Amino acid sequence: MIVYLATGSTPATFADRPWLEIPQVVAPVSEFMLRFASVNPTAKRIFVSSGGTIYGNPQVHPVDEDQPSMPISAYGMGKHMIEESVQFAGRTYGLNYNILRVSNPIGRHHQSAAQGVVSAAIRSLVTGTEFNMYGDGTSVRDYVDADDVAEAIWAACRDTCFNDRIWNVGSGVGHSLTDILELVEEVTGRKLRVKHIPSRKIDVQKVILNCSRVAADIGWVARRDIARTIEDIWMGHIRSMDLDERRIAYAIPGRF
Numbered sequence: 001m002i003v004y005l006a007t008g009s010t011p012a013t014f015a016d017r018p019w020l021e022i023p024q025v026v027a028p029v030s031e032f033m034l035r036f037a038s039v040n041p042t043a044k045r046i047f048v049s050s051g052g053t054i055y056g057n058p059q060v061h062p063v064d065e066d067q068p069s070m071p072i073s074a075y076g077m078g079k080h081m082i083e084e085s086v087q088f089a090g091r092t093y094g095l096n097y098n099i100l101r102v103s104n105p106i107g108r109h110h111q112s113a114a115q116g117v118v119s120a121a122i123r124s125l126v127t128g129t130e131f132n133m134y135g136d137g138t139s140v141r142d143y144v145d146a147d148d149v150a151e152a153i154w155a156a157c158r159d160t161c162f163n164d165r166i167w168n169v170g171s172g173v174g175h176s177l178t179d180i181l182e183l184v185e186e187v188t189g190r191k192l193r194v195k196h197i198p199s200r201k202i203d204v205q206k207v208i209l210n211c212s213r214v215a216a217d218i219g220w221v222a223r224r225d226i227a228r229t230i231e232d233i234w235m236g237h238i239r240s241m242d243l244d245e246r247r248i249a250y251a252i253p254g255r256f
């Protein structure tokens with residue numbers, strides 16, 4: 001069993017040089033998938049793809065797995081090409097696989113400074129710096145708790161019935177950027193200093209996943225409340241500070 005989660009890019013990484021996504025990300029991952037399929041086709045592969053980018057701007061919401069993949073970022077194109085190579089390995093070597101198209105996971109272990117709106121907002125609150133908001137705040141995403149995603153991966157690992165399935169993995173609920181930032185402010189009791197930046201051409205406007213297939217096949221549904229997840233992330237940041245930092249950076253009233 002191999003669960004493949006690694007990636008060398010985010011949607012913004014190759015925004016200006018989309019051709020680099022292929023040699024730097026697609027080629028090594030596809031080669032890995034095909035080489036291993038050739039020597040060990042019976043070991044199942046789970047490839048974690050991007051439900052948030054692979055459909056591009058879908059015509060229907062929530063979008064299901066049968067809708068066309070029409071990414072608008074090199075990152076989404078790369079995920080599409082890797083999915084193709086996994087499916088090719090399935091056809092040619094009999095590789096057992098599942099592809100999980102994960103929406104926008106958020107969680108307390110998210111460390112990246114390069115992407116992830118919730119961690120970026122919380123980082124701004126903790127450091128007292130401005131939060132860069134791309135666009136007018138109307139873009140919609142399907143945020144899902146990372147622990148729920150981990151359970152979906154685990155359910156896929158245990159499954160023995162569906163060996164060539166693509167599953168959307170998300171909450172099935174859409175939040176606009178403005179909504180999610182308001183939720184961060186509500187949960188933390190702090191006001192963000194928002195700096196408005198023009199929208200980026202790599203960002204889709206709206207994506208909400210239809211996750212009924214994964215629910216019907218392996219019984220997975222997202223269970224965790226996003227407000228609670230944001231609170232966990234916030235508390236994780238507070239706990240990692242020393243006492244002086246906490247005093248300076250403000251504690252949540254009544255908690256310290």
Ligand SMILES: O=c1ccn([C@@H]2O[C@H](COP(=O)(O)OP(=O)(O)O[C@H]3O[C@H](CO)[C@H](O)[C@H](O)[C@H]3O)[C@@H](O)[C@H]2O)c(=O)[nH]1
Pocket residue numbers: 009010011049050051052053102103104105115116117118120121132133134135139141177200203
């Ligand atoms: O500092 C920030 C970060 C993000 N955003 C906006 O917030 C929204 C969500 O951005 P995220 O960085 O949280 O996530 P993405 O939508 O870029 O995530 C995409 O890339 C992820 C990996 O990086 C996953 O593949 C996911 O499925 C896919 O939707 C976007 O409109 C983005 O422009 C900001 O305004 N400011």
